[in-house]
Amino acid sequence: AQSVTQLGSHVSVSEGALVLLRCNYSSSVPPYLFWYVQYPNQGLQLLLKYTSAATLVKGINGFEAEFKKSETSFHLTKPSAHMSDAAEYFCAVSGDAGGTSYGKLTFGQGTILTVHP
Amino acid sequence: GAGVSQSPRYKVAKRGQDVALRCDPISGHVSLFWYQQALGQGPEFLTYFQNEAQLDKSGLPSDRFFAERPEGSVSTLKIQRTQQEDSAVYLCASSPREGGSAPLHFGNGTRLTVT
Numbered sequence: 091a092q093s094v095t096q097l098g099s100h101v102s103v104s105e106g107a108l109v110l111l112r113c114n115y116s117s118s119v120p121p122y123l124f125w126y127v128q129y130p131n132q133g134l135q136l137l138l139k140y141t142s143a144a145t146l147v148k149g150i151n152g153f154e155a156e157f158k159k160s161e162t163s164f165h166l167t168k169p170s171a172h173m174s175d176a177a178e179y180f181c182a183v184s185g186d187a188g189g190t191s192y193g194k195l196t197f198g199q200g201t202i203l204t205v206h207p
Numbered sequence: 208g209a210g211v212s213q214s215p216r217y218k219v220a221k222r223g224q225d226v227a228l229r230c231d232p233i234s235g236h237v238s239l240f241w242y243q244q245a246l247g248q249g250p251e252f253l254t255y256f257q258n259e260a261q262l263d264k265s266g267l268p269s270d271r272f273f274a275e276r277p278e279g280s281v282s283t284l285k286i287q288r289t290q291q292e293d294s295a296v297y298l299c300a301s302s303p304r305e306g307g308s309a310p311l312h313f314g315n316g317t318r319l320t321v322t
Binding site: 094122124126131132133134135136139141180182184192193194195196197198199200 | 252
């Protein structure tokens with residue numbers, strides 16, 4: 091069974107400050123990992139994904155995440171927050187890297203990011 | 208259209224009514240998923256289709272929930288005898304291929320409110 095834990099349901103930062111959203115996963119097999127962003131009344135949009143290539147993954151809008159197997163973590167960061175980054179962020183784990191999974195995602199509970207001017 | 212389309216965007220149902228939620232995936236996408244997102248929670252898996260075949264329905268919460276994708280494109284999620292606990296946003300997602308690394312493309316969801 092797989093699970094995802096996002097530490098902190100709410101994170102607040104000032105515009106221009108570092109953004110750090112935490113995600114830890116549990117998986118019995120090498121995972122695929124994803125970060126999605128959800129704006130109000132919209133669906134989820136992919137930010138980035140880890141698929142067992144480089145451990146540091148760069149995504150859209152200046153976000154990146156680092157896969158750390160020893161810590162079972164996949165934290166999302168952005169060096170300088172922008173007002174438009176305010177949204178809810180979801181970490182998700184999928185199947186196994188052996189290619190037998192059809193892509194079913196298990197999501198964390200989400201972290202709401204607030205950006206103050 | 209360019210993305211996954213869901214209709215209606217909002218649905219209000221009285222307890223006990225049946226509802227049908229529609230999903231138009233991106234053309235040519237093989238995989239289709241339904242998720243349920245309760246207020247303040249992450250999406251939770253309901254069911255998965257590969258083309259017209261429903262390969263996983265382990266997330267459907269009860270036998271009141273039924274999904275179909277008869278021609279391998281449009282899908283419908285039906286909820287019979289709705290209950291208040293069914294109130295949630297129902298998200299549809301599609302993917303061009305089967306596989307754990309394939310990112311899902313989500314629609315904007317249908318917000319169901321059961322009164």
